[in-house]
Amino acid sequence: MSGAAALAAGPLSPFEQLRLAREIVRSEAQALVSLAESLGDEFCQAAKLLCDCRGSVIVSGMGKAGLVGQKITATLASTGTRSHFLHPAEATHGDLGRVHADDALLMLSYSGQTEEVTRLLPAIAELGVPLIAVTGRLDSPLAEAAEVTLHLGAIREACPLGLAPSTSTTAMLALGDALALVVSRMKHFTADDFARFHPGGSLGLKLANVEQAMRPVADCRVAHTGQSVRDALIAESRPGRRTGAIMVVDEAGRLAGIFTDSDLARLLECKRDDAIDGSIAAVMTASPTTVTLGMRLAEACEILAQKKISELPVVDQEHKPVGLIDITDLVGIVPDRVQGSKFKVQSRMTAAPHFRLHNPDLNPEP
Numbered sequence: 001m002s003g004a005a006a007l008a009a010g011p012l013s014p015f016e017q018l019r020l021a022r023e024i025v026r027s028e029a030q031a032l033v034s035l036a037e038s039l040g041d042e043f044c045q046a047a048k049l050l051c052d053c054r055g056s057v058i059v060s061g062m063g064k065a066g067l068v069g070q071k072i073t074a075t076l077a078s079t080g081t082r083s084h085f086l087h088p089a090e091a092t093h094g095d096l097g098r099v100h101a102d103d104a105l106l107m108l109s110y111s112g113q114t115e116e117v118t119r120l121l122p123a124i125a126e127l128g129v130p131l132i133a134v135t136g137r138l139d140s141p142l143a144e145a146a147e148v149t150l151h152l153g154a155i156r157e158a159c160p161l162g163l164a165p166s167t168s169t170t171a172m173l174a175l176g177d178a179l180a181l182v183v184s185r186m187k188h189f190t191a192d193d194f195a196r197f198h199p200g201g202s203l204g205l206k207l208a209n210v211e212q213a214m215r216p217v218a219d220c221r222v223a224h225t226g227q228s229v230r231d232a233l234i235a236e237s238r239p240g241r242r243t244g245a246i247m248v249v250d251e252a253g254r255l256a257g258i259f260t261d262s263d264l265a266r267l268l269e270c271k272r273d274d275a276i277d278g279s280i281a282a283v284m285t286a287s288p289t290t291v292t293l294g295m296r297l298a299e300a301c302e303i304l305a306q307k308k309i310s311e312l313p314v315v316d317q318e319h320k321p322v323g324l325i326d327i328t329d330l331v332g333i334v335p336d337r338v339q340g341s342k343f344k345v346q347s348r349m350t351a352a353p354h355f356r357l358h359n360p361d362l363n364p365e366p
Contacts, residue, residue, distance in 0.1 A: 023158075024166070027156070027158040027167060028158050028167045028170045031155055032174050034153065035152060035175065038151070039178075042149060042150055042151070043150060043178070043179075043182075045148045046106075046179060047179060047182050049104050049132060049147070049148060050076075050081060050104055050132075050179060050183045053081075053104040053130075054102040055082070055101075055103035056082040056083055056100075057073075057081055057084075057103070057105075058083070058084055058086050058098070058104070058105045059073045059084070059086070059105075059108070059176075060085070060105065060108070060120070061108030061109060062087075062109065062114045064169050065109055065110065065165070065172060066087065066088070066108070068169050068176065069085055069106075069108050069172075069176075070085045071173060071176070072106070072176030072177070072179075072180065075176065075177060075180040076179075076180045076183075077197070078194075078197050079181060079183075079184035079194070080184050080189035080193055080197075081180065081183055084098060086105075088114075088116035088117050088120055091123075092116075092119055092120065092123075096120070096123055099127055100127075101127055101129060103129055105129050105130070105131045105132065106134065107120075107131060107133050107134065107142060107146070108135075108172050108176075109134075109142050110135060110152065110165065110169075111135070111140060112133065112135035112136070112141060113137075113141055113142065118141045118142065121145045125145065130148075131145060131146045131147050131148075132148045132149075132150065133145070133150065134150045134172055135149065135150075136151070136152040136153065136168060138151055152172070152175070155168045155171060191207065207297070207298065208296075209293075209294055209295065209296060210296075210300050210323075210325060211294075211314065211322070211323065212297070213329065214322075214325050215243055215323055216322070217321050217322050217323050217324075219243075220247060220321070220323065220324045221245070221246040221247065222247050222321065223235065223247070223248050223259070223280055224249060224250075225248055225256050227280055228276070228278060228279060228280060229259070229264070229267075229275065229276045229277070229278065229283065230277055232246055232248075232280050243324050244260055244326060244328070245258050245259065245260040245311035245324065246258070246259045247321045248281065249320070249321065253320050254318065254320055255321045256286065257280075257281065257284030257285050257287070258284060258285050258288040258311065259283065259284040259285070260310070260311060263283065264276075267283065288313060289309065289312065290313045290315045290319075291312055291313075291314055292315055292316070293314060293315075293316055293317075300325050301330060304327055304330075310326070310327045311324055311325065311326055311327070312324065313325075
């Protein structure tokens, strides 16, 4: 049965839907494997052109190829390569003025003979802008006009009719990603650079420094080593959602230890009520794990995971507390293995078995 006849035969059963979906994904995956194996010197030439570009990389394409081009533009920009998208149809109506001789042009067209694309070629040549073509035909006008041609090869679209751009656009997207990321490495693009371009969302928070996510010390509970547990709890009671720990400082204001709500709960469970009126220094965790100002938040999250703790003091160069990283502020940021265990508990006063308390002396024997 032909593809057209199959589509006209009526609704697909769930089994047929899954079979067709798997065929489509496998077909596109196989095309990507073939493309990867075919890459050669031309790819290196294209990468060098983009890396050496003193202006912007201009990406262009029509229709579905244009939509892929917009994504490639965004990937280039976010990984350290200035880039802009140029719509081929709009280019002939004035937008060609966006292109400068210092730029490089990456043009996407599987056929290599799309009218809006070929109409641009003489103007591009006149501007003297180096042209990189991504196409499926080496004998096309686009390939012949390009300084470097990245050949996608003969591709059969995954569309059951063999018509809708699907496998070809997947190949374009993968090749664009490869170019962007290889050029990024060639430019020695670092995590710090990436952080500057991604200040928003959970990704930006992961790349932020700890001071951008910590609770400032003014919003934290801080006690002195000479205080009792009871006095510290009363004195440091404050409105709003409190932190789950009291940071304990010495006479010089340096961090001496930490005492958590879970430590308090365990004192009560162990019937050590007398300790509540004793010195907080006697039951705190001395010299707790800390992070310093300027550390990447992702590193702090990894420490929370490795140490299996819920609060992490942030200190300055003099070891004075300036804030606190609290795991409850980092939902979606800390590794899943931490969240999955911590947030199953019903109360912050309940010690989850997966989590050890800051003070090992308060952990009962298993």
